[in-house]
Amino acid sequence: MITAMVGNHAVAYAVKQAKPQVLAVYPITPQTTMLEKLASYAASGEPNAKLIKVESEHSAMASIYGAAIAGARVFTATSSQGLLYMTEVIYWAGGQRVPIVAGIATRAVGSPWSIWDDHQDFVSKRDAIWIQMMAENVQDAYDMTLQAFKISEDKRVILPVMMGFDGFVLTHTMERLNTLDDATVDSFIPERDFNIIDFDKPIGIGPIATQDNYIKYRYKAMQAMERSKEVIEEISKEYSKLSGREQHGLIEFYKCDDADYIIVAMGAWAGDARVAVDELRSKGIKIGLAKLRVVRPFPKEKLMQVKDRKALIVLDRAYSYGSGGILATEVKASLYNANIPIYSVIGGIGGKEFGKKMRL
């Protein structure tokens, strides 16, 4: 169906179609209208989901973690301070490898207060054993949310997935949206068919691990994260066929085939980068865009495909103080042996306008 929705409602619609059973809701700008929408869906009985109206983000993640280990499909969403407050349980859920999908409406982190968009909150979760995807536009946010549920529950993976999309820029912007019909979504994401709690075979979930065992848990998590690369590509292809919209897996290369220079970026401003690429190409500059759709696992191998260019320009909407641009650092590490100049550009921090005449 072709319609138009703001990003928050598009994600809520995708979640509704994925038929979750337990949702945890706690307000924070700019994520709030997504959970309001889900609350109204649940109130109407579709999906047949229970809403836990928790008293904090810490409890939002904890409650859906509990529901997920008991076999329920679950979802919650947050932003910024909320994501930071949730962090302890985000790591806990990642360590236990429980299928969870969380929508992150990205936003700057205080202090000082800022409700505006950057990626500092999102990238701060990169070591939590979560798959992290990042949408470019409202359509992407809808499509990725559906894929996130399937990736998360794939038995070769079984990891929580975070779907990031830029606060206000996408959450509150209405765009054209092409949705799948419910039956197609049902066939794409069948009912979850496993759980961890079995009353006939009781176990301890998350007990103390000795030094010898802890490393085994973490090693298996590392392997699952590596395996997920192939699964993400596979599910992306399947979804491309179902939707007729090319999904590009871990990374999209836009006009990169003959490009001398490549911009690397993730999120909404990848759309601006596309326009910039077209504009520069009209002036004879051979440039392309590598859009990171997934940053955990980081698509190192895919980036190797562009190692022989003149230069890469990495856009970061977040910063590691005392180090540098976070994506830039990762791109440099991935292409360590490639001997290619990699330039780091930091911009859009705290929602600051980023464009041709940008200055601090």
Place this chain on the structure above:
Amino acid sequence: MNFLKGNAACPGCPITKELDAILDVYGKKTAVVVPASCSTVIMGDTVLGMLSPVNVVHSPFAAAASIASGLSTAMEFRKDNANILVWAGDGSTSDIGFAAVSGAAERNEDITYVCYDNEAYMNTGIQRSSLTPYGAWTTTTPSHKHEFKKPLPLIIAMHNVPYVATASISYLADFKAKFSKAKSMKGFRYIHLLSPCPPGWKFDASLTMNIGKLAVETGMWPLYEIENGVFKLSSISKPYVDKAKRKPLEEYLKLQERFSGLSNEELANMQAYIDEMWNYIAKVNNSKVIP
């Protein structure tokens, strides 16, 4: 039910006995949520750890009430009719996890929340919590604590939950009767156990049951229920409304080194606290305490 076949509890620790008694009542179809606490250690590690007859879901310190909320909600879809039980210490319940406990109580989640109160952060080495009593030595109150114990069962009751009770493993019949009642009910049920700790309270490991009894007999630990808002003193504690029937507080204090070296003024403050608490109990007994 034998909860732990061999465990890492300190000598004289009542935790395993308390869990056995609870599971006698709650049965196999129970999932126990355990936040960071002595019990985390007692239950052991991934290899040598206990073989529990029930599922144990370990939880970060502040998350137990919320994880239990999620488990209980998911159970509605499974139609398993299972019991979701939180087994948390005093630090988790009254301090770091307090917001989550209050949230779950306000939402009237269908869970049984048990606070086993050993009156300090014992697992980390005896640091004071908001449930450490006035006058107690801990490593962070080296010259005794000078704030009174947070009246947690009453605070939870004020959330208008269906059931709140205090209990002690020293009175097994009363203990089990309260869990039986809780099991038969729906919604948020809260049971607060005074759980004597030999190394933390500094008493001989053979005295655990006696200390638990003395806490009740001296009036330090009144046994009561608040069912649908109505306060009801348990029969064991009924005589102690009359101050003359209570044993002298010293009998309880002198067995525990944590109370050694208290000044006369400190002792008087403790006695006054107990007397005031019982004045309150006499006033509210058999009446509705929730506005």
